[in-house]
Amino acid sequence: MLKNVVYTLVIITCLCSQAWSQPQSDLREEENIYEQIYNAPLKLIDGKSTTVLQLAEKKPLILALIFTRCSGICSPYLLQLKENIKSQSADATKPFNVLVLSFDSEDSVADMVNLAKRFELLDDNNWHFAITDSITGLIKSVGFHPVWNDNIKQFDHDALLVGINTQGFIIKKLLGMRGESDVALLIESINNEFIPTYRLPGKSSLFSCFNYDPKTGKNTPGLGLLFIALPALIAMLLLFGIRFVVRSKSS
Amino acid sequence: MENIRLKKITAIWIIAVLLLFVAAITLGIIMRLNQADVMHLNPAKFYEDMTVHGLTMIGIWFVAGMAALNFIMERYVKTSYSANLIALIFTVIGVVMLWISAFVGQFHAGWTFLYPLPLRPLWDSWAIALFLFSIAVLGVGWLIWTISLMAALLRKYSISQVFAWQHLSNKNPEVETPPFVLISMISLIGVLTSLLAAVVLLILLFAEFYTHGSFTNDPLLMKNLTYYFGHTIANEMLYLGLAVIYELFAEISGRPKWKTTWYVTIAWNLTLFFVLGAFLHHMYMDFVQPESLQLIGQFASYLASLPSAAVTVFSIIVAVYRTKIKWSMPNLLFLIGTCGWIIGGVGALIDATISNNFVLHNTLWVPAHFHTYNAMGNVLFSLGFFCWFSTQFSAKEVVDRMRSLKIALLIIGGIGFLAAFYIAGADSIPRRYSNYPSELAAGKSYALLGAVSAMIYLIAIIMFFVNITKRCLKMLFTH
Numbered sequence A: 001m002l003k004n005v006v007y008t009l010v011i012i013t014c015l016c017s018q019a020w021s022q023p024q025s026d027l028r029e030e031e032n033i034y035e036q037i038y039n040a041p042l043k044l045i046d047g048k049s050t051t052v053l054q055l056a057e058k059k060p061l062i063l064a065l066i067f068t069r070c071s072g073i074c075s076p077y078l079l080q081l082k083e084n085i086k087s088q089s090a091d092a093t094k095p096f097n098v099l100v101l102s103f104d105s106e107d108s109v110a111d112m113v114n115l116a117k118r119f120e121l122l123d124d125n126n127w128h129f130a131i132t133d134s135i136t137g138l139i140k141s142v143g144f145h146p147v148w149n150d151n152i153k154q155f156d157h158d159a160l161l162v163g164i165n166t167q168g169f170i171i172k173k174l175l176g177m178r179g180e181s182d183v184a185l186l187i188e189s190i191n192n193e194f195i196p197t198y199r200l201p202g203k204s205s206l207f208s209c210f211n212y213d214p215k216t217g218k219n220t221p222g223l224g225l226l227f228i229a230l231p232a233l234i235a236m237l238l239l240f241g242i243r244f245v246v247r248s249k250s251s
Numbered sequence B: 001m002e003n004i005r006l007k008k009i010t011a012i013w014i015i016a017v018l019l020l021f022v023a024a025i026t027l028g029i030i031m032r033l034n035q036a037d038v039m040h041l042n043p044a045k046f047y048e049d050m051t052v053h054g055l056t057m058i059g060i061w062f063v064a065g066m067a068a069l070n071f072i073m074e075r076y077v078k079t080s081y082s083a084n085l086i087a088l089i090f091t092v093i094g095v096v097m098l099w100i101s102a103f104v105g106q107f108h109a110g111w112t113f114l115y116p117l118p119l120r121p122l123w124d125s126w127a128i129a130l131f132l133f134s135i136a137v138l139g140v141g142w143l144i145w146t147i148s149l150m151a152a153l154l155r156k157y158s159i160s161q162v163f164a165w166q167h168l169s170n171k172n173p174e175v176e177t178p179p180f181v182l183i184s185m186i187s188l189i190g191v192l193t194s195l196l197a198a199v200v201l202l203i204l205l206f207a208e209f210y211t212h213g214s215f216t217n218d219p220l221l222m223k224n225l226t227y228y229f230g231h232t233i234a235n236e237m238l239y240l241g242l243a244v245i246y247e248l249f250a251e252i253s254g255r256p257k258w259k260t261t262w263y264v265t266i267a268w269n270l271t272l273f274f275v276l277g278a279f280l281h282h283m284y285m286d287f288v289q290p291e292s293l294q295l296i297g298q299f300a301s302y303l304a305s306l307p308s309a310a311v312t313v314f315s316i317i318v319a320v321y322r323t324k325i326k327w328s329m330p331n332l333l334f335l336i337g338t339c340g341w342i343i344g345g346v347g348a349l350i351d352a353t354i355s356n357n358f359v360l361h362n363t364l365w366v367p368a369h370f371h372t373y374n375a376m377g378n379v380l381f382s383l384g385f386f387c388w389f390s391t392q393f394s395a396k397e398v399v400d401r402m403r404s405l406k407i408a409l410l411i412i413g414g415i416g417f418l419a420a421f422y423i424a425g426a427d428s429i430p431r432r433y434s435n436y437p438s439e440l441a442a443g444k445s446y447a448l449l450g451a452v453s454a455m456i457y458l459i460a461i462i463m464f465f466v467n468i469t470k471r472c473l474k475m476l477f478t479h
């Protein structure tokens, strides 16, 4: 009997591990958090040289990665960032700078000056536009992986904002086009304020405990709560079921 | 014949538990030495050790309680030998699978394997499958055993009798429910519920695992289920040990057998109900969990533990106060174990109070309190049973000449080991750090104190192991 049980279990395990492939839910915003950012040297558009850590040391930093030839997400994403930041109420206790950095080695300081002009940010002291000769180390340290597409001569890349505190640690990452409230949380986080955040269950998650409506801020009970009640319920049913079965057997 | 088979299988359980206990303590000492900077393990290796240590400890002290319960239950009802054997086989297979998944496959998500960590690609994919199947194998074996013991009780006692409700209205009811039967049933239902929570948890993990991410889980649901299973089973295994104490303490001490009274009935019925809600105190930091559930967690923690602790302590005080007690190793271990259970319980209640949890959450205070009621509580309950069991059937009286030395080593080692956790916890040293950075350098000194003390504790355990195993082996190879 023992031999059969062992064989069955070994076969099941082998079959199951064969069939297995990694579930890759999107956890990229959580990668590299609390790691120090690569200290890349920067050439700023005002002609000065500095490094990422030196810049972050002055004020916490929001890093936006773009390239000037981009015909896709870069412009709308920078524009939205500008609008979002403009709409934040000025709070001297939560200072920050924005670093717009090109990840394209073809970009020059002049290209970045043009970009800053286009967005009317050339004279804004909180915004820094820069290029670097060490982009590989930097993008690796923040988990940003652009892929060059030779057919359309464009990078395929994410819209990524990286929040860095004054010690150079990556505190928060925002992927995709995000609203004002997310940017406000990012600013608070890089100023070392604890921000409780929770990844909302997506469409593929059928059984969440609560259904949260971001518009109203209301939580309603979800199907998942049933799963929490289930073990106690089945245990009680089993208790009565067992008693019923043993009593009918003995009578 | 039946009794001989039960005796032998209980002896096998005892040898297996003690063997794995020595191995798991060694892993614990290695972890403490690494935290003290005396050893230098790769962090992944530390977490493999931590995962195996935690799960092995919970597993062996659970089965130790079940084996003791099964053995004593035979005094009242007929139990199933096959279920006991199936549980033994499944436990051996499950433990081997678990150890392979960690030590060969490098799976190291901690004993709670909290979602989404186990499914992250940090270790070989086959190791995840093997780990989840190891838990499934253990769970199936234990479910069969639990249900069979419940059935054995329910064959003789009706539902109201098994919960001793007749004692609430009548001082001398027609059918008396012994405290052992009452506490066994209360614990078995808790065990059953926690194992069912594990089944739901595993089904959801497997679903995400095999649908390649097209089905994902809600982390809040998974955390609730994880602690529903983990916290509840860790609590219930203590109650299994207490059932044994209610049966054996008075008997070994030469005192009249404890009886079920109305207050014993109320206390343990409250425990049945509230222990199932106590796990909610693990969710205090989860701000998305509604506040009402957090409050339920706090009050369920109080109501699950305080009444049963009060009646147990009261019963022991009544049994020992100003009476001539025949002190022997088992009842000494029961007494010290009860003290450990109460001290650890107070530590747990401090942590389960919401305002304190903000300070103590995930600090070494947590391993401090659960090691108190395990290493100096539940382990001693079962050790007491092992000593009693192994001497029960010997022809001549067993004289333990090293009794005082063993007890002294156990207490000195235990207190030092636990104090190192408590002081570090109060000093805000976080738990589950393989190496303490310079900001937490004090953690290294506490870890060294913990490691040295744990070695003293281990010496005592090895002495018990040698004596008890010798006697159990003799029992196995004679008729």
Ligand code: HEM
Binding pocket: B025, B027, B028, B029, B031, B032, B050, B051, B053, B054, B055, B057, B058, B061, B109, B110, B111, B112, B367, B371, B374, B375, B379, B417, B430, B431, B432, B433, B454, B457, B458
């Ligand atoms: C002298 C004996 C023991 C030693 C030296 C020891 C040592 C340790 C250490 C160093 C840790 C990691 C603490 C941390 O978070 O930094 C740990 C965790 C743990 N121990 Fe023990 N322990 C012992 C006995 C026990 C006993 C008797 C039990 C249970 C019955 C137990 C159950 C656990 C559990 C469940 C964990 C948590 C593992 C995790 O976080 O995944 N230990 N132990």
